[in-house]
Amino acid sequence: MIKVIFRPENIESHCKFGENLLEVARRADIFIDAPCNGNVSCGKCKVKLVKGKVETKKSHHIKDEEWDEGYILACNTKVIEDIEIEVPSNLSSSMHGMKIEDLSSPKDKEIFERTKKLVFDNQMEFNSYVKKDYIEIDLPTIDDNISDFDRIKRYLRNHLGYTKVFCRLQMLRKIPNILREGNFKVTITHIPRGIDRTTIVNMEIGDTRDRLYGIALDVGTTSVAVCLVDLYKGELIAKASSGNAQIKYGADVINRIIYSTKKDGLEKLNHAIIHETINPLLKKMYKDTGIDKDEVIAFVAAGNTTMSHLLLGVYPDYLRMEPFIPAFLRAPFIKASELGIQVNPETFLYIAPSVASYVGGDITAGVLASGIWSSQENVLFIDLGTNGEIVFGNKDYLMTCACSAGPAFEGGEISCGMRASSGAIEKIKINKDTFEPEFSIIGGDKPEGICGSGIIDLIAEMMLVGIIDRRGKINKNLNTKRIRFNEHGIGEYVIAFKEDFNSEKDITITEVDLDSFIRAKGAVYSGAATLITSLGMDFSIIDKVYIAGGIGNSLDIEKSILIGLLPDIEREKFMYIGNSSLMGCYLTLMSEDARHKLEEIGSIMTYVELSVYPSYMDEFISACFLPHTNIENFPTAKNLLEA
């Protein structure tokens, strides 16, 4: 056996001669970002060989100076003797780092209030599917000696109208002692079905009706966000997010699915989302709030169809292969504890229904939270996640499609990209004369990377000041040290020199990154255009554009239009609605009416398969331009570029 030591944690692992270094690292639970899943195409799995020799190849992702320092790509390296590897610290933090969100942000508050208002505006009730009732039961006597469970059932029948009462084993085991410790004054937590049936899932001594909590969870391909919800008051108590730990197995759903077909791949992916992503987030929130996991009794999750499969540990490979069949769109109700999720063992996990293989529960939940289903106006809903999903419709109909945007909007497949968390550059302005940038960084002074909204800003600015042309190619003739070309002739623009921030490396955007991002924005724009065209309409029909997704609060609509991500229509029609999937989960937690609406949305939404529209590919190619080959459709950009 060969020994591999991973620094700086000095984790020791063993492998056979010739094993792939990325696989060895994964087995040792070392986080190495590998969005392309070992295809040597993204260059993100760069690590430093500090001792020993390996069998590897230089690629264009490694500069000459890096090569000399020992940098290699883990994915195209074979281990042939004992080695020591230095894993750059930013690899583990840039995509994966946990972030406790600030609930006091005005924008978030506004989004939350808008979401809650939907319930009231639509004559829906706040009536969670989990209920608590405080009951004071007659004490047993020798003449009234029915069993404890029958006594509870009698009370529920006579006082609350439930004629059919069920309970679980763990619950049954609690009954005799809890009843007596509480002197037959207890609070039951139960899940009604219909008007006359209910299942008791918990029992507590005394009146604990004001302590009832739930979890809303958005499982994104790149980012995972979770809210701890006070079901009694209907308020958010805490919110946290982190990268999806599955990223190490691939950046997008296709690479994850491929990984799931490998030996133990599905188990590893399931473990990564549950034990390496969700549970750490939950534990952190429980610690911060003092709420016990056993008090968390409701759970609603949303994710795209692949994420829903991986969350439940269901084999997803038939999603990827023609005829693209998911195992399920609507998951059965199961217990979160069956998956190992850290909540009350009796808590059911409700997963938002998917519509098709590539339009998932994150979209139905997002549509729920957006309120399109109650809108008289025509709404275009764009979710800028790892995939780009688009919905168009109003209260009478809902059309949807998916476009393969990749993870660029969340910083994925961009060499210095990162999630919109601490250290991310989110806004940029470039001086048109000096080409020097000015930027703002989320939560700090030291830039670690650039998030989706920062990249939009950056590309628009680069285009406007002439650093790049409309194909995204860097101008070789500008007089600035910030523009440079490597030995392969690939150009890059340096946003932040390491010297200026005492960092490990420069923060740059390369022509490869630009190309990725332009394809991503082109996919979204062309998807929206094709969806609306398929209905015989054009963008002029749109009354509202809702932008959702983890791209960050700083999404600049104007610049998004300038680069051709969004159509050039009246600015007041646009609204950023945040993580609408997460808000949809919140509504579903809080209101059975909302949950029924969500089910209805899942049923009525019509999926449009873009690939069957021959015009889609033409539209996509035309959109892979800044802002578009047909600049007439983008008068704002046209005027500015001409100016």
Next chain:
Amino acid sequence: MIKVIFRPENIESHCKFGENLLEVARRADIFIDAPCNGNVSCGKCKVKLVKGKVETKKSHHIKDEEWDEGYILACNTKVIEDIEIEVPSNLSSSMHGMKIEDLSSPKDKEIFERTKKLVFDNQMEFNSYVKKDYIEIDLPTIDDNISDFDRIKRYLRNHLGYTKVFCRLQMLRKIPNILREGNFKVTITHIPRGIDRTTIVNMEIGDTRDRLYGIALDVGTTSVAVCLVDLYKGELIAKASSGNAQIKYGADVINRIIYSTKKDGLEKLNHAIIHETINPLLKKMYKDTGIDKDEVIAFVAAGNTTMSHLLLGVYPDYLRMEPFIPAFLRAPFIKASELGIQVNPETFLYIAPSVASYVGGDITAGVLASGIWSSQENVLFIDLGTNGEIVFGNKDYLMTCACSAGPAFEGGEISCGMRASSGAIEKIKINKDTFEPEFSIIGGDKPEGICGSGIIDLIAEMMLVGIIDRRGKINKNLNTKRIRFNEHGIGEYVIAFKEDFNSEKDITITEVDLDSFIRAKGAVYSGAATLITSLGMDFSIIDKVYIAGGIGNSLDIEKSILIGLLPDIEREKFMYIGNSSLMGCYLTLMSEDARHKLEEIGSIMTYVELSVYPSYMDEFISACFLPHTNIENFPTAKNLLEA
């Protein structure tokens, strides 16, 4: 720490100075029978000290010669230094030994056929609550690309009429691969509720409708019996029984309940029934039949109310304390695998409903199998188990009561008593001149003990030949070496000398045993008498007497009447119906109609609390005589004794 070695297995255990030897043995999983649960009253925990010293006391259970050889009672021994203990081998086998039952026995076959006939005679259907259906589903195409689960649901809706189809997580995980491996021709196992709902619990490739198995389980306080049932054909495939491993914690329900209140007591009792009793029986049957545990998809169990609590791990102590409240009478449907029972993980465990704290599901199941509920005639049903339960009624009403008979009918609390398994003396005749016995032994030549039916024979014979008087006292004036008295003046009759059978010890019956047994039979007779008297009737009203229980096939009705266990009425009214609880479980497995009938029996049966009848205690005292103080009610015995 002090070291204790238990021979012959040489199991080493450690304990503190002064710890109780019985507790040390239990902790080391050494089976030491202790029916009285450490009260120094039964004398069954006799072990031999072969090395070292202990702190102990001699009791009347230990003869002088035994004392000299090192015999002590584990329950009144404190460990004070390193010791070695010899555990007599018969302790572990006599009550606990596993027995594979012979399905070809004519008596058993007759009972089984009679049970099945009940279903047909009462217009009930064989319609198990678990169904298998073979389905051939349309293959998915790009135009018909609904999810796998939706495809199954569509088939079930269109072809089988189920509009609401549920499934479990483990099942969902199986769907994509099983469907494709079976080319969408699969057999689903499902549990319908009502006409339009069902829950899929398993899926297999191809047509496997002929492989569907269930378990019927009777959890007795002393004995546990289990049948492996072919649900497709409705036949018994295998039958096995063993002692309930909980015996080491107490012989009767009261001692078990007391043990459950000790630290980890409930967990140990639950472990003993599931992991030390039920699972070994199941594994043995699976091995013998080649049936896989995953093919076992239905499970019906019956036991008295305490056994039902302990099976589910529900705290039973409030059953024992006034006002005697069980946690439940009807258990919720739970999965057998939640309890660790070795069947398909999706198999539900249905437990026969109890009627009251001391009339359990074994009685409702027994009543179901007996057919009293459809009888025009008045039937007296007597279950001779560890408790004696009595039911009286016909198709119009059912009355029931429980009497504290103790475990004597199953060989418990009798010094040489054992279950009706291999080595048990089951029939005895005593020569009236020589007082020499002749006996037959179950499955062999070498007697190991005496079972309930053997004891009945023995007592009747001893009474008829004058070895004992009507109080059960041994005649001191007979000229036979088989009668002897110990230093405390307690007499015994030797059934088998150890020299004659090359055994470890003589098989005897003592005056203490006789007293236990006479109280047991008195409790049953007086219970039946009081129950019938409470209705203003007497034994002449009885048309049929069904005797149920594990007392064995050899129960001699004539001798049972002679000793006053059964009333002296026409012999053709009596019928032995075997383990009716187990047969009731079989019916419940096989027929939803039968299960509904069982639920109905549980609801309509009226429980009579004997302790509130002042006449019961008088009746009991009168019955603690051979056959009874009022011998006029037993003309057969009167005539024989006078003769």
